Amino acid sequence: xxxxxxxxxxxxxxxxxxxxxxxxxxxxxxxxxxxxxxxxxxxxxxxxxxxxxxxxxxxxxxxxxxxxxxxxxxxxxxxxxxxxxxxxxxxxxxxxxxxxxxxxxxxxxxxxxxxxxxxxxxxxxxxxxxxxxxxxxxxxxxxxxxxxxxxxxxxxxxxxxxxxxxxxxxxxxxxxxxxxxxxxxxxxxxxxxxxxxxxxxxxxxxxxxxxxxxxxxxxxxxxxxxxxxxxxxxxxxxxxxxxxxxxxxxxxxxxxxxxxxxxxxxxxxxxxxxxxxxxxxxxxxxxxxxxxx
Amino acid sequence: xxxxxxxxxxxxxxxxxxxxxxxxxxxxxxxxxxxxxxxxxxxxxxxxxxxxxxxxxxxxxxxxxxxxxxxxxxxxxxxxxxxxxxxxxxxxxxxxxxxxxxxxxxxxxxxxxxxxxxxxxxxxxxxxxxxxxxxxxxxxxxxxxxxxxxxxxxxxxxxxxxxxxxxxxxxxxxxxxxxxxxxxxxxxxxxxxxxxxxxxxxxxxxxxxxxxxxxxxxxxxxxxxxxxxxxxxxxxxxxxxxxxxxxxxxxxxxxxxxxxxxxxxxxxxxxxxxxxxxxxxxxxxxxxxxxxxxxxxxxxxxxxxxxxxxxxxxxxxxx
Numbered sequence: 001x002x003x004x005x006x007x008x009x010x011x012x013x014x015x016x017x018x019x020x021x022x023x024x025x026x027x028x029x030x031x032x033x034x035x036x037x038x039x040x041x042x043x044x045x046x047x048x049x050x051x052x053x054x055x056x057x058x059x060x061x062x063x064x065x066x067x068x069x070x071x072x073x074x075x076x077x078x079x080x081x082x083x084x085x086x087x088x089x090x091x092x093x094x095x096x097x098x099x100x101x102x103x104x105x106x107x108x109x110x111x112x113x114x115x116x117x118x119x120x121x122x123x124x125x126x127x128x129x130x131x132x133x134x135x136x137x138x139x140x141x142x143x144x145x146x147x148x149x150x151x152x153x154x155x156x157x158x159x160x161x162x163x164x165x166x167x168x169x170x171x172x173x174x175x176x177x178x179x180x181x182x183x184x185x186x187x188x189x190x191x192x193x194x195x196x197x198x199x200x201x202x203x204x205x206x207x208x209x210x211x212x213x214x215x216x217x218x219x220x221x222x223x224x225x226x227x228x229x230x231x232x233x234x235x236x237x238x239x240x241x242x243x244x245x246x247x248x249x250x251x252x253x254x255x256x257x258x259x260x261x262x263x264x265x266x267x268x269x270x271x272x273x274x275x276x277x278x279x280x281x282x283x284x285x286x287x288x289x290x291x292x293x
Numbered sequence: 294x295x296x297x298x299x300x301x302x303x304x305x306x307x308x309x310x311x312x313x314x315x316x317x318x319x320x321x322x323x324x325x326x327x328x329x330x331x332x333x334x335x336x337x338x339x340x341x342x343x344x345x346x347x348x349x350x351x352x353x354x355x356x357x358x359x360x361x362x363x364x365x366x367x368x369x370x371x372x373x374x375x376x377x378x379x380x381x382x383x384x385x386x387x388x389x390x391x392x393x394x395x396x397x398x399x400x401x402x403x404x405x406x407x408x409x410x411x412x413x414x415x416x417x418x419x420x421x422x423x424x425x426x427x428x429x430x431x432x433x434x435x436x437x438x439x440x441x442x443x444x445x446x447x448x449x450x451x452x453x454x455x456x457x458x459x460x461x462x463x464x465x466x467x468x469x470x471x472x473x474x475x476x477x478x479x480x481x482x483x484x485x486x487x488x489x490x491x492x493x494x495x496x497x498x499x500x501x502x503x504x505x506x507x508x509x510x511x512x513x514x515x516x517x518x519x520x521x522x523x524x525x526x527x528x529x530x531x532x533x534x535x536x537x538x539x540x541x542x543x544x545x546x547x548x549x550x551x552x553x554x555x556x557x558x559x560x561x562x563x564x565x566x567x568x569x570x571x572x573x574x575x576x577x578x579x580x581x582x583x584x585x586x587x588x589x590x591x592x593x594x595x596x597x598x599x600x601x602x603x604x605x606x607x608x609x610x611x612x
Contacts, residue, residue, distance in 0.1 A: 029413075033414035033415065033416065035409060036412075036414065036420045039420070040419070041423070043424055043491075046438045046439065047426055047438070049449055050438050053441060065452075066449060066452065108330040108331070108333070109330060112330035112331055120327065124334075130598055131342050133541075135548040137550050138548055139342075141349050141353075141583050142345030142348040145348050145352055146344055164341070165341025166341065228431070229550045244433050247433065247437070258441055268431060269434055272430065277422050280425050283495070287492065287496075287541065288496060288541065291605035291606070
């Protein structure tokens with residue numbers, strides 16, 4: 001059982017499988033490590049600047065220094081007066097709803113395509129793969145006019161549907177790979193022991209595929225959370241704006257409310273970056289439909 | 294004897310009959326079982342992905358008033374208007390530069406990054422985590438950080454450029470990067486490369502893991518140099534991963550909207566717009582023409598998708 005868990009098909013989790021290509025001499029190793037640390041810092045610098053600006057007092061906003069002389073949390077407390085709480089709630093609803101819908105739809109599809117070779121399976125997987133390569137930006141006018149006709153009671157529902165549709169493929173690939181890696185014999189053994197098909201699924205297969213489910217869950221949530229162009233198009237009233245649209249709106253015609261913009265950005269991005277670190281090694285497999293493992 | 298024979302005949306017969314002609318309901322049930330499992334997924338894809346394509350094509354041959362009322366069929370007028378746009382040639386050229394430069398620079402840089410982060414050194418895991426920040430964060434928000442950092446009077450990028458002597462003075466024309474379309478476009482490409490690097494680097498890292506260690510040992514025994522080993526073993530074997538990563542990057546960069554939108558809204562005029570941004574600008578008042586632009590964008594995307602299907606050998610994977 002434990003063997004099955006560790007033999008994840010898509011991980012490529014490079015950190016764990018250390019491969020010594022060549023033992024580098026000490027000096028060279030130090031230089032390499034130094035270079036890697038430097039690059040890591042460069043990648044984090046913009047986000048450090050985001051946090052610094054959010055904590056900068058308004059009076060020092062235009063000062064020419066890298067770090068302010070005083071620090072303040074006032075941007076984080078006053079941002080809620082501008083309706084930021086509503087935006088946060090909308091983002092949670094859209095991302096949460098899309099994630100739930102994706103799991104609901106992708107789990108059975110991924111399980112069935114992993115276990116059965118039925119006529120039309122290839123066509124279905126091709127459809128999923130093509131979906132993955134299409135992005136809402138390429139067909140935005142169609143999405144806008146279609147949902148205009150649907151006339152759903154709230155843009156939140158439209159955004160849940162669109163985000164779920166465009167992130168379904170990732171979930172199907174990653175779940176399909178995990179389900180395929182669970183031996184059918186395990187399920188059969190459970191059924192012999194008296195568990196039904198659903199019992200075997202619930203007690204054996206789903207727990208073993210849990211890393212895949214968590215990856216699909218986090219990835220979909222983040223993708224929907226960060227989505228911008230569809231939200232900008234479909235959400236028309238301020239009480240329907242998710243965080244991305246709300247933060248874009250801090251950019252005015254003549255001035256930008258940078259303090260609140262970055263306080264909002266910190267709240268919107270830092271949790272998501274931390275969440276992503278949990279699935280970091282498994283994402284490539286899902287995005288490339290398993291063609292790079 | 295006779296009895297059993299006939300009995301088995303009967304069962305065999307009935308079995309064959311059953312195969313040829315099952316009761317309708319049972320046949321329906323058989324065909325419907327897969328639909329029960331994959332049906333919801335197909336329905337979601339149909340409603341959210343496929344139908345908008347149909348609507349988009351239909352909209353591109355319809356005539357709309359600026360506020361979105363359907364006035365009737367337009368024939369090819371939307372396409373004609375689009376091709377008559379004086380800015381279109383520049384936009385197409387810019388889109389080509391955008392995709393080619395961003396993808397090429399990204400892929401070359403990530404070859405180096407993947408090689409570096411594949412080495413063994415203390416703290417490697419932590420450095421890799423740092424790499425994912427632009428991947429996980431919203432591209433819109435990342436771009437806004439750059440916009441702020443490029444502020445002509447106090448942005449930290451200008452601060453740094455002043456410190457190292459590149460920038461002469463604050464508030465000058467030189468410091469106003471986003472005020473000059475060409476300079477703005479270069480900075481947009483920098484941001485696009487920055488947010489593209491994590492995925493391509495991770496894809497190449499995964500590709501490096503698939504190269505058998507024995508090959509490197511053999512090369513060492515043969516006394517091959519590092520560069521020679523890289524050229525003759527690493528690069529050829531990395532090709533599939535490289536190709537897939539590059540193609541996905543092409544799609545992402547071509548469809549990219551938030552970077553240009555957050556920096557300049559595609560302006561002044563359409564001077565920093567790619568076809569994706571131009572489509573969005575047109576959508577405000579010229580829905581039919583915007584749909585025509587979408588149709589062309591979509592056609593280009595489909596071309597890349599076809600190459601992707603070929604490159605991933607999806608058929609072998611499926612079976």
